[in-house]
Amino acid sequence: MPQHKNLNVVPFVSVENMMNIVTTDGIAETIEGIANYILQDFRKWQSFDKTPRVASHSDVGVIELMPTSDGELYGFKYVNGHPKNMKEGLQTVTAFGVLSEVSSGYPVLLSEMTILTALRTATMSALAARYLAPKNATTMTMIGNGAQSEFQAIAFQKLCGINKLHLFDVDPTATRKCRKNLASLGFEIEVFDTPEDAIRGAQIITTCTADKQNATILTDNMVGSGVHINAVGGDCPGKTELHADILHRSDIYVEYPPQTRIEGEIQQLGEDHPVLEIWRVMADIQPGRTSSDQITLFDSVGFAIEDFSALRFIRDRLSTSDKFEQLDLIADPDDPRDLYGMVVRSKKKGLFDA
Ligand code: NAD
Numbered sequence: 001m002p003q004h005k006n007l008n009v010v011p012f013v014s015v016e017n018m019m020n021i022v023t024t025d026g027i028a029e030t031i032e033g034i035a036n037y038i039l040q041d042f043r044k045w046q047s048f049d050k051t052p053r054v055a056s057h058s059d060v061g062v063i064e065l066m067p068t069s070d071g072e073l074y075g076f077k078y079v080n081g082h083p084k085n086m087k088e089g090l091q092t093v094t095a096f097g098v099l100s101e102v103s104s105g106y107p108v109l110l111s112e113m114t115i116l117t118a119l120r121t122a123t124m125s126a127l128a129a130r131y132l133a134p135k136n137a138t139t140m141t142m143i144g145n146g147a148q149s150e151f152q153a154i155a156f157q158k159l160c161g162i163n164k165l166h167l168f169d170v171d172p173t174a175t176r177k178c179r180k181n182l183a184s185l186g187f188e189i190e191v192f193d194t195p196e197d198a199i200r201g202a203q204i205i206t207t208c209t210a211d212k213q214n215a216t217i218l219t220d221n222m223v224g225s226g227v228h229i230n231a232v233g234g235d236c237p238g239k240t241e242l243h244a245d246i247l248h249r250s251d252i253y254v255e256y257p258p259q260t261r262i263e264g265e266i267q268q269l270g271e272d273h274p275v276l277e278i279w280r281v282m283a284d285i286q287p288g289r290t291s292s293d294q295i296t297l298f299d300s301v302g303f304a305i306e307d308f309s310a311l312r313f314i315r316d317r318l319s320t321s322d323k324f325e326q327l328d329l330i331a332d333p334d335d336p337r338d339l340y341g342m343v344v345r346s347k348k349k350g351l352f353d354a
Helices: 015-025 027-042 083-088 114-132 149-160 172-182 195-199 244-249 257-263 278-282 304-318 339-348
Strands: 009-013 054-057 062-069 073-081 095-101 107-112 139-143 164-168 188-191 204-207 214-218 228-231 240-242 250-254 295-299 325-328
Touching: 009 015, 009 304, 015 027, 015 107, 015 114, 015 304, 027 114, 027 149, 027 278, 027 304, 062 304, 073 304, 095 114, 095 304, 107 114, 107 304, 114 149, 114 228, 114 278, 114 295, 114 304, 139 149, 139 195, 149 172, 149 204, 164 172, 164 195, 172 188, 195 214, 204 214, 228 240, 240 244, 244 250, 244 295, 250 278
Parallel strands: 009 107, 139 164, 139 204, 164 188, 204 228, 214 240, 228 295, 250 295
Antiparallel strands: 009 325, 054 062, 062 073, 073 095, 095 107
16 A cells, blocks of 8 residues: 555644744734735736635625635635624624645645734735835834734834824723723834724725625715725625725726625626736736825725735744644545445454543
8 A cells, every 4th residue: 555644644833823823923924924825826817716705694704615726725714794693792703624635636735814814914014005105104003903914013113114093983891992902012102992983194084994785984085085995894895994985986806806896895887897817916927006096996805815925924834843743634544445345444453442
């Protein structure tokens, strides 16, 4: 029988492992690492299998699977979005993911992805802004100061040089938490009572709110020429943040158009409304921002390749660490055709006797 690598045990990155990695390396440094992996993967965009995520909707939220493959590795993420969870003391977004070898189909990594999703979402937002935001932008408004917000701020600081933040949330406790968490990280932070006041003087506006409805976080008259909008919270059918008039004045950049047309701000527009694909900008096929009065919009919904890149980053990072569990996930009979025999012999061998 041919020898095979020990593929029946799968490295498992728990929440504790992830927090250990991120706090050991630093959140900003982890974001920088993930950014390099996203850029590598987005620059070979055409070699990936792509599909809009597979979503199961309910009245209160959505559960989704996000698969992709580059021919060598296959990855998927399980993720939910439940805006009402927060009031019940639960996360709005939770996730875990798997990376597998295409050659055998065996999983090679199982990881928590609630923290990793916040990191990759922030990384992707800041990477897009690097190409789309006004040059020398210093100030970002953040509307929605929940679980994603600090990661967004740190990514924009690390990748775009943002050092001033304007904060607004309908819930002042969220803003207080965000301000406190970011207090020692070198930002100049101002808190505002209205979104209108919060956006004054900012070159970048990040909307990251959670509400299962077509909300109007920004109206048309709030958005002046020359700004970059990073719209993160509208990521589901019937869940948007921007008034449609803003979209008509903006150059709209998206991840994967077939998915964003279902889930993004552009669900409010016709199917043929022009959009630009951000991978083309990252691959130097198309320019990013070309003029100082242009309104650019990154209509972020989160795409499978970003999760794939983040999982690849974590897998490579693990090779220098052995403080994670190996899961007994894959049945491994001595004779691959004798799965039944393996099960029956396990009883005879007394493996489960008390
Ligand atoms: P969260 O529930 O922790 O925080 C959301 C915040 O928005 C809360 O503090 C809430 O008070 C605030 N808010 C709600 N309505 C508001 C309004 N009208 N004006 C100002 N603030 C308002 O959620 P989170 O984990 O931070 O996620 C935020 C959103 O981002 C969710 O909708 C989530 O689905 C989405 N998301 C998108 C991506 C992506 O890749 N695009 C990734 C992760 C999360």
